[in-house]
Every structure is written in structure tokens, then in C-alpha cells.
Amino acid sequence: MSVFKLENFLPYKLSILSQTVSRLIAQDYESRFGLTMNQWRCIVIIGNHKAVTAKHICDLALLDKMTVSRAIRTLEARKLIELSPSPKDARKRLIHLTSTGRKIRTDILPVAQNYEKKLLQALSSSEIQALDSITEKLMAAANTLQTRN
Template sequence: MARDGARPGSRPAAAGRLRLADYLPYRLSVASNRASGLIARAYQARFGLSIQEWRVIAVLGEGAPRTAQGVCEATAMDKVTVSRAIRALDARELVRRSANEHDRRASDVTLTPEGEAIYAEVAPLALRYEAALLEGFSPDERARLMALLSKLEARLDAGGFG
């Protein structure tokens, strides 16, 4: 993939000139969509789970029960999205909602045994996909990639844009 050197017919890549193929937000978007799409198709085909539903299961599988709000924080998903994902999982009896002891607006969400069973199947599959994605990356490269993504997120948290 020739990302360096002028493409036929394109203007010379002057300093500061925008080239979509080298533009970080675009690169991130393409990589993310392709990676997520690939894995999403697998979840969908084998378990009938959307990415959103899978993420809810993933954080609940980490152990502690969470409120919908807690799921929002852990998954960086919108509260509407989380609400719908939980409802769908509840309908399939993969999660259960129970009254939160301290706040009657909220309910605690936990995996049912069926939910745990799905988690036990999907989690290793997800890890295998990640491993396949990172095949050929040295441990150092993997760590660096994660660290760079963290740094990027820290910049996004910092704000100071606009």
C-alpha cells in the first residue's frame, strides 16, 4: 500500500497538506471499523449478539454487578444504547435486573447462568480474534500500540480543542 510518494494525478504532498490516507482520525476510523466489523459478524453469526450487547456481557463478565450507568461508564456507550442492549439481553434471559439497594431509580444488572455460559464461550473467541489481529506484532509493539492509544485518549480527555 503506497502511502508514500505521490499518487498519479495528485498534487505534490506539500508540508501541512491534507492527505486523507495519512490523516490520523481517518486512519483510526478505518482500522476500527474493519476490526470491529470483522468480529461483530462473528458474534452475530454465532451468538446473535450485537457489538453493544457483547460489550455489556463483557463488562458484566468481569465480575461485579453494575447499574446501567456503571455499564455506560465501563463501555463508553450512550445510556440509550446501554438501555436497549440490556433490555434485549434481559428478554433473552442472559442478564437479570434487580433492585439497587441504595437508589430506587437504578437496578443492578448481573449475568444469569445462561449469560455466564455465553460469556465463557465468547470471551476466548474474542481473545483469539485479538491475537489473530496482532499476529506478527512483537510484545513490544503491542505494548506501544496500547500506550499510544492511551496517550491519544488522554489528549481527548484533556480537551482544549475548538
């Protein structure tokens, strides 16, 4: 019977990398801005659109409805977002950033970009280009696998 080395298994490596970086960033966002990682993701997605629904956030961030609902409730209570009925469908609520939410988004983006910059300093410019290409291909392959299942 062959030994399966988990530390050499690509999905495991990707998961560990993601969790390590996310934990580090989440601690910083929590201490500086009082935001969880999921709340930050919601703020970025909302800020990238004029108005967005909770379902759209779920789809873009690959988060479940309960996680997004919890983040939205907290962000609304902190007056970082506001909800309004959709003119096309009264059952749906459109989510917008408030001026305070836009300010936090503006303040937090350089922090996020700085983490990315620090991580990428470990790579050469050709490795960064290769990484971009490889991650795009892996994401496409994962999406293909997901649609087959």
C-alpha cells in the same frame, strides 16, 4: 491551497481500523452467539462486576443511554441478564448475568482473544509494547482534550 489527505489523518486511520475490526468481530458474534457488538460489550462489563447499573455500562463502554437500554432489553428478554432494585437507591436497577449469560461470556471471551491474537501477529513483540504505550498516551491525550471542551 494544500490538499488534505484524509488517509494520512490519524483520527481517520483509527476510526477505519476500529470499524473494520468491529465489523468483522460483530459478524462472528452474531452468527455464533446471536449477539451484537454492543450486547457483547454489555455482557463483558456486567460480567466484570458483581452488579452494575446501566449508567455504569454507558460510562465504561462510551455508549449512549439508548444503545445500552436497547441492549439490556434484548439481553433480559433472552434471559442472559437479570435486573434487581438497588438496595441503596430503589430508582436504580442493578444488572447481573444469569447462568446462561455467564456461559455465553465464558464461550465468547476466547473468540475475542483469538481476534486480538490474530491482529497482533502482524507486529513484533517490541511493536506490541510500543502500541500499548502509544494507545495509552493517545487515550490520555483524548481525555484531556475532552475535558477541555
